[in-house]
Amino acid sequence: MITRTTLSPGITVLTLENASATAKVSLYGGHVLSYVPKGQKDVLFVSEKSLFEPGKPIRGGIPVCWPWFGPSADKTLPIHGFARLAQWNLVSSEEKEDRTTIVLECLPTDATRVLWPHDFRLLLSVTAGKSLELALTTENAGKETIRVSDALHTYFSIADARKVSVAGFDGARYIDRVGERTERDQAGEVTIVAETDRVYLGGKDCSVIDAVTGRSVAVRKDGFTDTVIWNPWIEKAKAMPDFADDEYLRMICAEAGSVLGNAFDVAPGASVTQRMTLVPGAR
Numbered sequence: 001m002i003t004r005t006t007l008s009p010g011i012t013v014l015t016l017e018n019a020s021a022t023a024k025v026s027l028y029g030g031h032v033l034s035y036v037p038k039g040q041k042d043v044l045f046v047s048e049k050s051l052f053e054p055g056k057p058i059r060g061g062i063p064v065c066w067p068w069f070g071p072s073a074d075k076t077l078p079i080h081g082f083a084r085l086a087q088w089n090l091v092s093s094e095e096k097e098d099r100t101t102i103v104l105e106c107l108p109t110d111a112t113r114v115l116w117p118h119d120f121r122l123l124l125s126v127t128a129g130k131s132l133e134l135a136l137t138t139e140n141a142g143k144e145t146i147r148v149s150d151a152l153h154t155y156f157s158i159a160d161a162r163k164v165s166v167a168g169f170d171g172a173r174y175i176d177r178v179g180e181r182t183e184r185d186q187a188g189e190v191t192i193v194a195e196t197d198r199v200y201l202g203g204k205d206c207s208v209i210d211a212v213t214g215r216s217v218a219v220r221k222d223g224f225t226d227t228v229i230w231n232p233w234i235e236k237a238k239a240m241p242d243f244a245d246d247e248y249l250r251m252i253c254a255e256a257g258s259v260l261g262n263a264f265d266v267a268p269g270a271s272v273t274q275r276m277t278l279v280p281g282a283r
């Protein structure tokens with residue numbers, strides 16, 4: 001079953017329900033807000049202080065960072081691009097007993113052309129079932145090659161960031177973005193003991209393991225080159241108006257992306273599809 005509700009003015013949410021899971025997806029931002037596998041708690045975190053207001057990003061769930069990740073080149077444009085600030089349309093849906101798929105699209109408007117003067121079609125396919133499968137397709141509908149960096153900025157709900165670990169990156173190279181940018185090699189699992197903002201290079205998959213609840217969620221990716229691990233920790237949490245002071249303990253972001261030096265080109269008429277799948281219970 002797919003139901004449509006209005007969460008607040010300009011924020012329409014689709015609820016996808018089947019025998020395996022319930023998921024909620026906002027048409028504003030093409031933004032997955034919730035993914036609850038049957039009998040489990042939500043895999044995703046959304047801040048109790050999140051705004052649900054067109055023009056402002058939603059804090060939590062899975063923001064779509066596109067067509068650039070992080071600040072724009074000249075730092076004057078919205079951080080993480082405009083897809084998470086745009087209204088998307090539902091283009092198709094398919095319902096089976098144990099999985100539901102919807103496909104959303106984001107198209108250029110006068111507002112996007114001011115920020116980024118290109119013609120494009122951006123599609124997000126969301127399948128909720130025993131796993132949550134996302135496929136992001138960038139189509140270049142213009143006459144010039146476009147360069148894109150992007151991420152599915154996934155906020156995982158966890159019991160205590162101090163007791164969470166991210167496995168899969170042992171030996172991987174990463175760019176540490178806290179303070180002066182440095183490159184390092186990961187030894188063992190990633191743990192959170194301070195502000196953490198890292199880009200793990202090299203395409204490895206990972207899993208988020210919550211030692212308190214015993215739940216692990218595998219993050220599998222295909223077509224994305226990097227994984228960003230982010231936790232704002234104490235001071236940054238206090239500085240974010242749409243995030244409660246202690247919520248840094250209840251979330252960790254593990255984001256499949258193609259960021260920084262791994263931005264990619266899409267030729268006129270071509271398209272690129274990148275996938276991320278969250279598998280609860282797997283490593």
Ligand code: BG6
Pocket residue numbers: 057079080153177197198228230255
């Ligand atoms: C992460 C970035 O992906 O997103 C961080 O690595 C950034 O540098 C964070 O602070 C949150 O961004 P925003 O715009 O949603 O507050």
